[in-house]
Amino acid sequence: MSDKPSMDKDRRNWLIATSAVGGVGAAAALYPFVDSFQPSERAKAAGAAVEIDISGMQPDEMRMVEWRGKPVWVVRRTPEQVAELSKMDAELADPDSLRDPAQYTPPYAQNQWRSIKPEYMVVVGICTHLGCSPTPKFEAGAQPSLPNTWQGGFLCPCHGSTFDMAGRVFKNKPAPDNMEVPPHMYLSDTKILVGEDKKA
């Protein structure tokens, strides 16, 4: 009929079977390469809890500590700023920190000032949009890149997200979430442990 040699069904089946097994082997060989991109054991071990000393902090003062390579801020708010926090609800995207609390707000910070003690704010100083570190803008009033009704807070220099004095994001900004409150607890009146909250 045609000069095409006839197909040997048996050989073809073996060819398909060996190719399939070989393909599985090749795919399995990819795993170690893909997995090598994960954080190393050393990087994971570096994520231990750290202490921060808050003795002698003045109102409007900010202190920073490194935790898992990220900046953690402690800010002592003024009484006026604390009072202001309950009046902002209408302008905030998520005033009660209801979005994804497991990621951003531990239970003991589920309040309007998002902290254990109203005076002290503890947040990870990283914008929830794309990971820049917002700039403190504690002074109230009109300023470049900020609204005229500004009551103090933080401005992210990258994409203009603004946060209030509790790290809560304002409406219609690129950042979807309030700034992360890390797990933390008070070891004493002047010492905070960041990264652990077993006793809290």
Added chain:
Amino acid sequence: MAFHEKQVPADASAAVKLMAWVDSRLPVTEAFKRHMSEYYAPKNLNFFYIFGALAIVVLAIQIITGIFLTMNYKPDAAKAFESVEYIMREVPFGWLIRYMHSTGASMFFVVVYLHMFRGLIYGSYRKPRELIWIFGCAIFLALMGEAFFGYLLPWGQMSYWGAQVIVNLFSAIPLIGPDLSLWLRGDYVVGDATLNRFFAFHVIAIPLVLIGLVAAHILALHEVGSNNPDGVEIKNTLDANGHPVDGIPFHPFYSVHDVMYLGGFLIIFASIVFFAPEMGGYFLEANNFIPANPFVTPTHIAPVWYFTPFYSMLRATTTNFLLPLWIFLAVILGMFALQSKDMKVKGACAVIAVVLAAGFYALDAKFWGVVIMGGSVVILFFLPWLDHSPVKSIRYRPQFHKYIYGTFIATFVVLGYLGIEPPSPLYEKISQICTIYYLGFFLAMPFWSKLGTFKPVPTRVTFKSH
């Protein structure tokens, strides 16, 4: 087939004998003819056709200077910044090699953007050149990756925070996002692990892909032949020898022509390298002269100029932009639904509109910003199938098409400018309008590109000899 030794006369020179010996084993002469001395290119190619050749020269500059930079650079978070300063101050001519590399990066994008502009206005992506265009878009994507990975290496403030922002883009993807960006960084923040892998991508992985894509781009081009400013197929009119009447051999005609323009290009290139290597902060940003500090974001952070149009679209996508964006996309989908008689297409348009509405409602604007930014590059791949105009070249399109193209270029430049500037409410509005126009240019192209009165396309190219 038996092996045939190519025969040469006994009194031929040693060079001729050697070439015959090689050609019998590897068809070098044949390849040279096919791609150079007997590759027929249209005789009416204009100024805009030099940028492909220039891009190859810049690629060569980047590879050569890059090899020499790796000889002194240290991809280590503790030493990277210092090693770049060492290259600049202590390695003999290190400053020159590095400035050539940094200038080359920006000039690569200048040349590639002009090359893409040429393809856009003369319809170089139309049938049968779709694959050339697709390889070209893939090259553009690889180039963006190459530039991004390379920008981290000096380990300055802009390097660090730029990488932080872009890697975090992936965390916007629902469910897998945060783990994906952790996997990309190899640490909880951009760190030594990130720097090392970016170095590997920048010096070997992406360049290999890039060279392969460039080869595919050129082979595909030489298979179908070059387009020209008239958008006329020169292969439709052949002479007695079977060569296009309107074609001239690439070598020597265009090789010499390109070398002349290359001279001009290198004068500009050298002027930048020697007199303005930082280009007022556009080629090398001021903040990158400060070592990376994971705790302080610079007060104003912007990507290098060639990324800013896409970055602007990312920034423009805020929560209050999602409704206008949905209305715009729904109108486009409605136009597709009305135009098609197929009920499946009508149904698909309705489903996409509903899915988008649900997605815009359920997922963060941050995620959609990433989708818009990625989509604005990916949409380029589809250009050959979006353009329904009966002619290729802008020369024979209706006048209003020229306004649409002009506005598109202006929009792209405005987006680029806004991406460099700090955010402000007015700029946000402007960038949102520009984003809609950019997307509309492509998405509505199937409709507007066939409207209007087209001029008759000649059968031969238009050409005036000097």
